[in-house]
Amino acid sequence: MAKRLEGKTIVITGASSGIGRSCAFEFARTAPKHLKLVLTARRVDRLKEIAAQIKEEVGDGVKVLPVALDVADPEQVRGFVGGLPEEFRSIDVLVNNAGLVKGVARAPEIAEEDINVMFQTNVTGLINMTQAVLPIFKARPDGGAGDIINIGSIAGREPYAGGSIYCATKAAVRAFTDALRQELIATRIRVMEIDPGQVETEFSVVRFYGDKSKADAVYAGCDPLTPDDIAEVVVFVAGRRQNVVVADTLIFPSHQA
Numbered sequence: 001m002a003k004r005l006e007g008k009t010i011v012i013t014g015a016s017s018g019i020g021r022s023c024a025f026e027f028a029r030t031a032p033k034h035l036k037l038v039l040t041a042r043r044v045d046r047l048k049e050i051a052a053q054i055k056e057e058v059g060d061g062v063k064v065l066p067v068a069l070d071v072a073d074p075e076q077v078r079g080f081v082g083g084l085p086e087e088f089r090s091i092d093v094l095v096n097n098a099g100l101v102k103g104v105a106r107a108p109e110i111a112e113e114d115i116n117v118m119f120q121t122n123v124t125g126l127i128n129m130t131q132a133v134l135p136i137f138k139a140r141p142d143g144g145a146g147d148i149i150n151i152g153s154i155a156g157r158e159p160y161a162g163g164s165i166y167c168a169t170k171a172a173v174r175a176f177t178d179a180l181r182q183e184l185i186a187t188r189i190r191v192m193e194i195d196p197g198q199v200e201t202e203f204s205v206v207r208f209y210g211d212k213s214k215a216d217a218v219y220a221g222c223d224p225l226t227p228d229d230i231a232e233v234v235v236f237v238a239g240r241r242q243n244v245v246v247a248d249t250l251i252f253p254s255h256q257a
């Protein structure tokens with residue numbers, strides 16, 4: 001697997017915590033000799049810390065570039081690829097991971113601001129990032145090559161009361177991913193989706209607007225997945241032969257079945 005990943009440039013959105021952060025480490029550990037990682041999120045200080053930790057752990061074989069990027073801002077996304085240093089511009093893998101849930105409320109009570117931030121981040125942001133990298137993928141021979149790995153959610157398949165908007169955003173990710181895969185059929189551009197169930201990250205802290213005690217209560221008495229569990233799957237799908245499309249993966253802790 002390391003050989004197939006070597007030489008690649010991998011962009012991860014939402015790399016400052018949770019699943020995105022774990023993906024950065026997992027890619028670096030799997031292909032530590034010759035890899036370029038572009039780590040993006042709004043909290044760039046965190047990305048710099050992660051870059052330093054990766055360098056300490058695997059050495060100079062992995063070049064890490066932290067980039068401040070708000071995926072919900074179309075102008076920032078439009079300028080993203082052109083703003084990269086030349087050596088990081090030939091992107092091979094995009095992990096569309098940035099995402100959030102805001103609040104737990106019945107549909108009529110959800111604040112407009114929360115609806116907008118969830119759609120702009122989870123859906124429009126993911127679509128805009130995809131549109132930003134596709135020209136690079138398509139410019140490669142034989143119809144193009146590259147990987148788009150979208151992090152959806154079990155919520156996109158099994159909607160629940162109190163989560164209507166978040167579930168709708170993840171159902172939209174699913175529809176977009178499936179349609180795009182069909183549009184790119186017979187190219188070597190793979191469009192893949194990984195749908196996690198419950199994973200313990202900062203996700204619930206964000207959901208409860210920073211209230212850590214409420215977030216902790218979500219995981220009390222359960223045995224959630226770790227972000228590394230998801231990162232291992234992300235790196236696995238990216239590391240298959242280019243003809244192998246692991247299109248759709250649902251992964252959840254056993255208590256959630």
Ligand code: NDP
Pocket residue numbers: 013014015016017018019020040041042043044069070071072073097098099100101121151152153154195196197198199200201202203204206227
């Ligand atoms: P975290 O809150 O730990 O990480 C979310 C990441 O997204 C952060 O790095 C955050 O960075 C980034 N992010 C949020 N908004 C933006 C934005 N506008 N622009 C750029 N980056 C942004 O949560 P997870 O790791 O759990 O979440 C990662 C993905 O996994 C999400 O898409 C989520 O929906 C999905 N998921 C999570 C599950 C779970 O149980 N945890 C279950 C199923 C799916 P920053 O704030 O620095 O910008």
